[in-house]
Amino acid sequence: MSAAGKSGIIFMGTPEFAVPCLKMLISEGRARDLVITRPDSPKGRGYSLCPPPVKQYAVSKGLSVCQPDKIRTSEFTEIVKNLAPDFIITVAFGRILPPCILDIPRLGCINVHASLLPRHRGANPIVSCLACGDEVTGVTTMLMDEGMDTGDVLMTDEMRLDRDIDFDRLHDILAQKSAELLKQTMNRISGMNSREEIKRIAKPQPAEGATLTFPVRKEDARINWDQPASRIHDLVRGFCGCQSAWCMTSRGLMKIWKTRELKPGDEQPGPGVWEKMRPGQVARADDRGLLIRCGTGWLLAEEIQFASSKKMKTGDYLRGHPAKEDLFLGNEAK
Structure with missing residues (x-):
């Protein structure tokens, strides 16, 4: 001592x-x-x-x-x-x-x-x-x-x-x-x-339930819009403290820093919108964010970033860069 x-x-x-x-x-x-x-x-x-x-x-x-x-x-x-x-x-x-x-x-x-x-x-x-x-x-x-x-x-x-x-x-x-x-x-x-x-006061770790963390690599943070909204939301939450989750769009790579899952009672897209859209397409773009169709469910992207801009609230970005209907092409964007 x-x-x-x-x-x-x-x-x-x-x-x-x-x-x-x-x-x-x-x-x-x-x-x-x-x-x-x-x-x-x-x-x-x-x-x-x-x-x-x-x-x-x-x-x-x-x-x-x-x-x-x-x-x-x-x-x-x-x-x-x-x-x-x-x-x-x-x-x-x-x-x-x-x-x-x-x-x-x-x-x-x-x-x-x-x-x-x-x-x-x-x-x-x-x-x-x-x-x-x-x-x-x-x-x-x-x-x-x-x-x-x-x-x-x-x-x-x-x-x-x-x-x-x-x-x-x-x-x-x-x-x-x-x-x-x-x-x-x-x-x-x-x-x-x-x-x-x-x-003597320590306990061995059980073999059951043991997992390893995955490497924080760029490709691990890429969004697959075919996945459920909850899964994509989890990816965004996890990677927002380092390199951010991201996807490709017709405007290039877009980072997504903050999302919110639509809950019962939230304003939903109108009847038939879901059936007409592919995973990754945007149903609504306004001050609230980009409302994106996922494999199951809707996800609201509230903070985004393109190479030409800094990280910002989606509504602020849209005021300077209005969205077009064909802007976001989801998993098919290159």
Whole structure:
């Protein structure tokens, strides 16, 4: 144990999602040894190097920061060994720790993951849970092993998802939940003096229900209008925090940032409209958005973006670029 009875901790994390956990550890007097994060990366049109959010926050609090290009080196292993930490805590670090690092902390390595494991193991759990239309998600603290998010579970915090929550909102909610759950986890294992003692309160992940997150690639975000409106809405919700869902139109590629499913009681197209239209065609284009026929159901596109415009409300775009009947050709557009 470090001074004042607090565990010596090395924190590893990179994006904004990890900052609330680091903030909590600092406020609890636990994160004093070292913060490890990814190297600065080029951002913006000028591709100037920008520090990761975790580095920015750590530096603002006077913490030492290490940004190794590689973590599977003898030099990096020695840095960690020399600190003799009780714990390594990782939150969205973006790298799998090798055994030579996992074996160093006296009490083990703890990871905070933004899903209810074993569902959505991997790098993109928030995108995946929304794009899959999950009704429930949450956060998990686990003891790390050599696998990808396969270690024994310490604690979980579950939440139900409404149909309108999108990536940005869920990201912020789960980031705060992660900090709260990590605090509860650290309090629960406080006073334990061996890896074996901590492992006794952890539970192995069940084999049933295990899934991997899918890669966030451009083609994965392409809309297939033959699918149900609910499925396309889920895709838009999941990808709106990164590259956005998209489709081809006669005006080129169109990104869709926000959609709404038509519910009973909403104004519907008139009788016979459905039968006359193909999936992907627009039944109505006005200040409310583009009302698009899907394989089943109607979807209202409320925020869109073309290459010639910035992201904006659909009504604002239409005022400068009036829609024509043959504008949107759905899956047949090139």
